[in-house]
Amino acid sequence: MFKTIKNAWSIPDLRKKILFTLLIIVIFRIGSVIPVPFLNMDALAHVMNNAAGSGVDDTLVGYLNTLSGGAFSNATIFAMGITPYINSSIIMQLLCVAIPPLERLSKEGEEGRKKIAAITRYVTVGLGLIQGTAYYFFLKNTYDTQAPASGDWTPTNLPLAKYTSGFSMWFAAFVIIFVFTAGTALIMWLGEQINKNGIGNGISILLFAGIVARLPYTVNLLGEYWKLGAQGSTQYYVLVPLFVVLFLAVIWFITFMQDAERRIPIQYAKRVVGRKMYGGQSTHLPIKVTLGGVMPIIFASSILSIPSTIQMFVQPKEGFWKSFLDAFSTRGWLYAVLYFVLILAFAYFYTTIQYNPIEMANNLKQNNGTIPGIRPGRPTADFIAKILSRITLIGALFLSVIALLPILYSDATQMYGLSMGGTSVIIIVGVALDTAKQLESQMMMRHYKGFLD
Template sequence: MFSTLRNAWRVADIRKKLLYTLMILVIFRIGSAIPVPFLDPSALKEMVSSQGNLLGYIDILTGGAFANATIFAMSITPYITSSIVIQLLTIAIPALERLAKEGEEGRKQINKITRYTAGGLALVQAIAYFIMLRNLGALTYNSGFAFWFSAVVIVTVFTAGASLIVWLGERIDEKGIGNGISMILFAGILSRGPSAVMRLWSYIQMANQGETQYYFLVPLVVVLFLVIIAFIVLMTNAERRIPVQYAKRVVGRKMYGGQSTHIPIKVNMSGVLPIIFASSLLSIPGTIKGFAYANATVEQMQGFGYKLLSLFDYNNWLYAILYFILIIAFNYFYVAIQYNPIEMANNLQKNNGGIPGIRPGRPTSDFIARVISKITLIGALFLAVIAILPIGLGAITRMNISLGGTSILILVGVALDTMRQLESQMMMRHYKGFLE
């Protein structure tokens, strides 16, 4: 790998792309450190620190920019929401479905709609954040003209920051290496790495002070972290190949078809979306608890409402069970709207193709549906285990482990995708790639 990097660095245009991508990521991290005026982030940090909180989840995706109330506090969360919404609407709205089938031009139009939708969502989200910050007492001015002026500034800066991040991601797509939005998300999550290392180091210091169990637990966590990464790489690349045989046909004086191929079905077809859906849904009770019981008294903490919302805390067994079930359910839902076995069977029949041993038409669609169902179950269990393992490990070891399943999946997925793109750049110049 190091020799490949050295060869890539020697190629002028690849070196320019790498440096351009690095420059964009540096700009993103600088923006994540510039505070928004008229805000005191101390109240927001206290709110974000509570586990199981939706705000804490957003803070992870933004690389800590949200808790610090910086200009990139919303990061790419409006764009992620917009992408998910447009993707779901593509199945429901015929006009969007036709655009999705029109090739490159159709994708450009859908991307344009996604950007505009992300801008609208960013404005709505910025207004919601401002109201939340006011309720938390994080505003410098709370009345008069100064309040309204600061409100306009704060909402404008939040919205502009989210829009600027989307623009920076597009610049990486155009002139850099890797997927721009994914690279920005990767950089944000990776920036939290030093704090996780410092947390592990604090446990080692506790071991030096007499709590010797951490001499065993800290290396165990590190080894499990490496095992999880290897497991994610294995399952991300795994696929089930359905064999397809095309019949020979004569057109004029030429013969077409007759070749054998396959339909690749990825084990992890839905990526991290089921985990994002499930964690976002389960974080809502924790967020309500944080707002409603911000300064709870002893009597309030003993009330029914507080105890009910506490069942959905990140470290509660009910949270883990519901998390596991929701990930599996959302995985099946996402695969169901992305793959249509009947359409796949009809396309095979139109192109004189068929699966060996399976009759065309209904039997073919039933066979594809059974295969997809089995693969979906395996992929869902894989995602659920990856998401639940850090929770269970933290409960057993009593350590605050900064290993979120979503974060690890995103980091590994983006790294693999970037490696493949860099490999393709190298292969065009007759160099050996990363994945050989």
């Protein structure tokens, strides 16, 4: 991959695209450290540290903080990250399958895709507004729970300033929520600029940049555990290197599975048109093992993080609801079982909406293609469906292992707070591989002969 980047750098046109992409990433990181108005950053840091001690990294807040590169916990203008756009894209993909007018619109070529993209932008802004409002009320709830009994404002322990007039408080709320929403729209625009003038998928690149920005935090945390070893907890002298070895092994495993595929042999019949003979060649139909990519993990983790996030907002002290919400903690067996089941379910669901065996069989029949030993038509569709089912199971088990390994490792070693989970690693490796492939394809289009030497 590094050799590919080096060779691409020597081409002036690609060098400009790489520099433009790096410029957008720098802008994204700058926006991730600029705080919104009307917040006390020292008090906010105190609140987030207390939340982290209570397990905030196990909730949707910790999940959003990882994807935004730490911007969420610092309440910066890019605090919402790219998550609203991802959720909007997922929603639109599902609606294009469930709603016939949207399905027809998605099949109308370039114009249809532009309309779908425009709707996706509007949905993104709406989700950013909802998410920003929820974050504001989280801060306000923190104010209500930490305010002194007298109601006096103490700048050292409250993230939101206290105002004497209701108008000032409403104005502050409007500004904070508006800035969060505007940051979401700006991130979406930056991603589209990468698509037009840069290298790779813009949204994926920004997601990649946000996750990589959390690497120093993980390295620093590993250093803290190593210091605990020097203080007498000698088990960390083994557990910290073991984490590094497992991390590298997971990267290799993900890289291997990203390129793994099942190839179904296809034979095209010979046919004579005029004086020429067409067809007769043998080829294959590739089916990737990881058909849904990281989407099943994102779906499953988003659903399972809801109870723990509700617990952080509501903070029940005792009773049925506290016991019920505690049961969904990531440190419990119920969470691991549900996580495994949901990943399997969403893997099959995503494969179902992405691949249609009947349509694939009809396309082969129309082009005089057959699978050796399988009759055209319904038998071919059943054969492809069986292959898809088996491949999806293998891919879902792979995703489950990658997703559950950090949880099981943390429970076994008591090393909590490590932000490099399975989802993050899959996204990092997948984006890196896809970007390298795009560089290679663009060099091939420019007839560059040296990148494979």
